[in-house]
Amino acid sequence: MTFFIVILLVGLGTYFSRAVFILVLADRHISPGVKLAMEYVGPSVLAALVVTMLVTPEGELVLGYAELVALLVAGVLAWKSRSHLLTLAVSMVVFWSLRMLLA
Amino acid sequence: MEQHKSIIRQGMQDAVPIFIPAIPFTLILALAMIESGMPLWLGWSTSPVIYGGAAQLTLLTLLSDGAVAAITAALIVNARHLMYSAAMAPTFQQQPIWFRWFGPYLLVDQVFALAMLRINDEPHRFRQYYLTVGLTFWVLWLFSTAFAVLMGPVVPASWGLGFVVPLLFLSLLVMGVDRAPKAVAAMIAAAVAYLAADLPHRSGLLLGAGAGVVTGMLLEKLRR
Numbered sequence: 001m002t003f004f005i006v007i008l009l010v011g012l013g014t015y016f017s018r019a020v021f022i023l024v025l026a027d028r029h030i031s032p033g034v035k036l037a038m039e040y041v042g043p044s045v046l047a048a049l050v051v052t053m054l055v056t057p058e059g060e061l062v063l064g065y066a067e068l069v070a071l072l073v074a075g076v077l078a079w080k081s082r083s084h085l086l087t088l089a090v091s092m093v094v095f096w097s098l099r100m101l102l103a
Numbered sequence: 104m105e106q107h108k109s110i111i112r113q114g115m116q117d118a119v120p121i122f123i124p125a126i127p128f129t130l131i132l133a134l135a136m137i138e139s140g141m142p143l144w145l146g147w148s149t150s151p152v153i154y155g156g157a158a159q160l161t162l163l164t165l166l167s168d169g170a171v172a173a174i175t176a177a178l179i180v181n182a183r184h185l186m187y188s189a190a191m192a193p194t195f196q197q198q199p200i201w202f203r204w205f206g207p208y209l210l211v212d213q214v215f216a217l218a219m220l221r222i223n224d225e226p227h228r229f230r231q232y233y234l235t236v237g238l239t240f241w242v243l244w245l246f247s248t249a250f251a252v253l254m255g256p257v258v259p260a261s262w263g264l265g266f267v268v269p270l271l272f273l274s275l276l277v278m279g280v281d282r283a284p285k286a287v288a289a290m291i292a293a294a295v296a297y298l299a300a301d302l303p304h305r306s307g308l309l310l311g312a313g314a315g316v317v318t319g320m321l322l323e324k325l326r327r
Contacts, residue, residue, distance in 0.1 A: 011152035013178040019207035021188035022195045044315025046276035047289035048296035053269045059301030078277035087274045
């Protein structure tokens with residue numbers, strides 16, 4: 001029940017973010033400053049998210065050698081190939097191989 | 104009638120290939136649904152209720168750290184939709200009211216990218232194209248996340264497949280960086296998120312994201 005309320009809240013928030021300008025603010029202008037700030041939301045949130053997923057709530061980094069190398073490989077591949085599929089496939093293979101070798 | 108058919112066919116032809124890169128995403132998402140500990144149908148309900156891959160994934164992976172952090176993070180991840188909404192607003196002005204209410208529900212990244220190429224079409228044609236692309240994508244998303252969540256438990260937890268989530272977000276991050284200040288902003292965001300990681304309710308995430316945006320704005324100001 002609580003889970004469903006949480007999901008519903010995010011669902012409503014998501015709909016709101018997609019609908020707000022279309023439904024209510026159609027003839028208002030967004031200032032260039034706000035537009036620019038919104039452009040920085042994407043990379044900033046993603047970077048903070050990646051870190052959050054690799055850190056325990058106590059602030060401890062959970063990052064082994066295999067994870068670190070896989071992240072580096074993924075970063076370079078994403079930059080060079082522009083393909084999520086290739087990036088994820090290769091970096092996961094690197095991750096698994098290193099884990100097996102180091103185990 | 105002939106014309107209608109061709110718009111619909113065109114929309115489907117555009118939507119299907121653009122969906123293919125989203126398939127690995129649905130597998131990762133299914134894994135997060137399974138690991139969230141909710142009943143599977145409830146985890147899957149994020150697909151129709153939220154209908155946005157990155158927000159669904161963020162919510163499901165962070166939920167174990169507390170609802171407040173997870174909800175806030177998922178909504179911030181969605182902030183980019185404000186830009187889509189603003190960019191689409193003038194085109195939607197010429198549309199009937201039901202479409203102005205229903206259309207935004209379908210406005211995911213891929214639909215936005217395709218629809219932006221059609222904003223100068225005649226309103227009726229635009230609406231048909233938008234609905235075709237949007238609904239095709241929606242049906243594919245619902246089906247493939249359901250399929251993946253039913254197939255998911257086949258993969259044992261010891262494989263550490265969950266690590267693919269940060270890898271995917273990193274991949275999304277790198278591909279979104281189109282100029283140096285964005286890379287710097289991302290690094291500052293990561294550093295602050297790490298330093299503030301032990302704050303309650305995972306608020307380090309928000310602090311990091313905020314620091315990144317502020318850094319970006321400062322750098323943009325310096326450039327001028």
